[in-house]
Amino acid sequence: MDKIAVLIPCYNEEKTIAKVVKDAKAALPEAVIYVYDNNSTDRTVELAREAGAVIRHEYMQGKGNVIRRMFREVEARCYIMVDGDDTYPMEFAPEMVDKVLHHNADMVVGDRLSSTYFSENKRPFHNMGNSLVRASINRLFQCDIKDIMTGFRAFSYGFVKTFPILSKGFEIETEMTIHAVYNQLQIDNVIVDYRDRPEGSVSKLNTYADGFRVLGTIFRLYRDYKPFGFFSLFALLLAVVSVLFFIPVLAEYFATGLVLKFPTLIVCGFVMLAAIQSFFAGLMLSNSAQKNRRDFEYRYTLVCEKELRQREQFGK
Structure with a gap:
């Protein structure tokens, strides 16, 4: 079991992946950096390996599929998940790790919307979509989550090993947020800076198609959970x-x-x-x-007991 694992899902991010890996190593020297490639056709894998990342692959296309693979394979006390597009400064990662390791947080949200997102992001429909999704979930589930769709998060071992991933694409962030809220897991918030993609880096998010998928996910999960x-x-x-x-x-x-x-x-x-x-x-x-x-509470207790035994066995 690693103490800290940085998980980076990637698809054609050759412009930025090396910098993201290097920034992660600088911010969290004790962490193991995992880059999970999702059928990239450029030099993403080569550049990530040269930067010092552990390379693994998910051949089923979609961010949800990648995260399912990462959560199944990696064992760590704390997980940092960050996109490979260099939109999130890694200097905020130590604070997020501290909340998981020393303050019992199950999920830490890297909150872009309270800082620079609306000024940095150049796609107005994304701004509107983020606000709509946040308002919908907070209203339906009686919570106060500051950023629903951020790709910068930290997780505990218990969360990662008990989260049932059903989504295939970018709606995965919405699903994990609702899962944490419904099961009364501890959610902490860290305000992080956001910067737009550098020139030449192209977003894989389809504003309308993925937006409707997110709304469909909210509808489905409200039906299932409430x-x-x-x-x-x-x-x-x-x-x-x-x-x-x-x-x-x-x-x-x-x-x-x-x-x-x-x-x-x-x-x-x-x-x-x-x-x-x-x-x-x-x-x-x-x-x-x-x-x-x-049933979830029972499974969660078993997973946490397993983590405790592993920590005692390996002295971490």
Whole structure:
């Protein structure tokens, strides 16, 4: 088990990868630097190896797939994850490591949005998207996370070994944030500077496609983690629709003693039944979600005990 592992997912970052590796070694001399290449077609691997990084590969395309591979293979007490595009200054890494090793943090967020992100980033839709995602998650999950989609984070061993990665692409940051919030893991915040990519370095993020994937991830995780709220909302909407269409039928009955719109009445009945079903589905799935929470706590305890045994065995 390494004490500190720096994890750098990479795809065609030859312009910046050597500098990122060297900066990581300077900021964290005791750390092992891992560069996980994701089918790069340029000199990323060659330059990273020359800079002193351990090179590993993930052949399934997508950042989520890379992080799944990294989390499975690397054993460390503290993990620093940083993008290979040199947008995050590594001098903030020691503070993030300290919060994991000495203050029990499970995840430390490198907060760009509270510093230079909005002035440095030249893509206005990214600015709007980050603000929208942050507001949505903080509202839906009753939390106060400062930066949801940052690629600069620190993790504990327990977080890394119990995080179920389902995403394949850039929505992975959103998924890990919601996972930490829902399972009441300790999340700390470190404000970091952000700088735009250097000239010649091209972002792999597709503003619209990846943006919709992120929103879809929020929708899916809210349904999975907060099923009672999710299905109760649907039940309320269906009930309101049913009542609104039923009112004219009822008024006509009181006025004439006749029901002339039987199809509308029948549809209203079925819609109200769907609302009732949705409400009780939320109740049942909420019980299942609570069981998953208990199972997670048990798994998390086992992983932390394993880490403690390894530390005692190797004296770290």
